[in-house]
Amino acid sequence: MKPANGRTPPSDTSLDPEDWDALRSQGHRMLDDMLDYLQHLRTRPVWQPIPPGVRERFHEPLPQDPEELADLHQRFMTEILPYAVGNAHPGFMGWVHGGGTAVGMLAEMLAAGLNANLGGRDQVPVAVERQITNWMRDLFGFPERSSGLFVTGTSMANFIAVLVARTAVLGPAVRENGVAAATRPLTAYASAGAHGCIAQALDISGLGSGALRRIAVNERFQIDLQQLEQAILADREAGFQPFMVVGTAGTVDVGALDDLGGLAALCRRQGLWFHVDGAFGALARMSPELAPRVAGIELADSIAFDFHKWVQVPYDAGFILVRDETLHRQTFASPAAYLQRETRGVAAGSPWPCDYGPDLSRGFRALKTWFTLKTYGTARLGAVIAQTCALARDLETRIRKHPELELLAPVALNIVCFRYRSAHPDETNARLVVALQESGVAVPSTTRIRGVLAIRVAIVNHRTRLEDLDRLLKAVLAFGAKEAHQ
Secondary structure, X not given: OOOOOOOOOOOOOOOOOOOHHHHHHHHHHHHHHHHHHHHOHHHOOOOOOOOXXXXXXXXXXXXXOOOOHHHHHHHHHHHHHHHOOOOOOOOEOOOOOOOOOHHHHHHHHHHHHHOOOOOOOOOHHHHHHHHHXXXXXXXXXXXXXXXXXXXXXXXXXXXXXXXXXXHHHHOOOHHHHOHHHOOOOEXXXXXXXXXXXXXXXHHHOOOOXXXXXXXXEOOOOOEOHHHHHHHHHHHHHOOOEEEEEEEEEOOOOOOOEOOHHHHHHHHHHHOOEEEEEOOOHHHHHHOOOOHHHHOOHHHOOEEEEEOOOOOOOOXXXXXXXXXXXXXXXXXXXXXOHHXXXXXXXXXXXXXXXXXXXXOOOOOOHHHHHHHHHHHHHHHHHHHHHHHHHHXXXXXXXXXXXXXXXXXXXXXXXXXXXXXXXXXXXXXXXXXXXXXXXXXXXXXXXXXXXXXXXXXXXXXXXXXXXHHHHHHHHHHHHHHHHHHHOO
């Protein structure tokens, strides 16, 4: 029946369930399944290839009609969960991926339910992010007026650092005039072992990847300070304007630590921005045993790192810490009318997180990090970090005892690079790693160390134990012997 005005009333467009009790029951089943998954990880293969039929299921067209949540959950359990990359598993050692925790998973659920947008506004979720900024400021010995921001990961954090450093040398006017207005081309410096995202950051900042000077490393895979200073002076002489040096705390290939104190002193002498890419190594500060190895990081102008690596926060949770809050804000703050600030009401609480980065829409990454830090404390998290390094040293010792194996780089932190000896080592070790991965026993990766193909083992997961290294080495020796004779 139509109302008196003749209009047809709209249907209920809410996406809330008609039966909350049924949803609650289904939600409990989903939560229990994920807790069971985490509890019994060791009974599963680390990784397994995706069957063609499963892969094909994800070529289906855009759905028009609804499906039952229980059916979709079942698809998740049979077609998605078994074929993830496997970094939650203790046998995953291929890349520097954290293993996550059940606590972090539950916190992520709370954040998703709250559905807070942390671009700004006067809300406690922003206060949680600010509290973590304060904690990181204290951890790294930064001054009270430092600023921080959650981002997707260290790649984005390094990009933000490049933009802040660009503003430091060219002034806030660079945001309007661009780098073309600079009187001399800018140049930045990092070691040959620095992550590729540094060059990418220079690329997308408008400076060009060619602005990055990659400096040779010494026998410990640290940036060569003498060659670095010579390169800076040569660039100045050639008409360039050096503006930034990127030190690395934990290189992507071997986990090497640059001499951060030496870099800080060099940057002071040369008047350059000192940034540290500490994707995982920066948080060695949480371990009293390891903290001395990153001495000098407290002198940086900015630090990029990930909570989702060594601190085991579920993906994603990257962070950028900047010493000069004013300069950081000048790099990103916008006067747009829809971002108008007030002293009262929801639009109060300035400055907002969007004043420190490019994102207006931002998830509540801080909550799972806050839960992790509060639940475990830095003492226990630091012990976990130290334990991964102890396991790496143990693996190094075992490798040296096997004549079939060859260590290819010193073990600085938690990454071990080695190979199986054979007449054709590159081919043998490439096949060996694939065989290991497909077996489900362990997942290492490969890299190149001074041109030589290496098996790369990155021990990051808090679940990894000596027994996992036993399985890895046993499988390496078995597969290596088989591959070497093919």
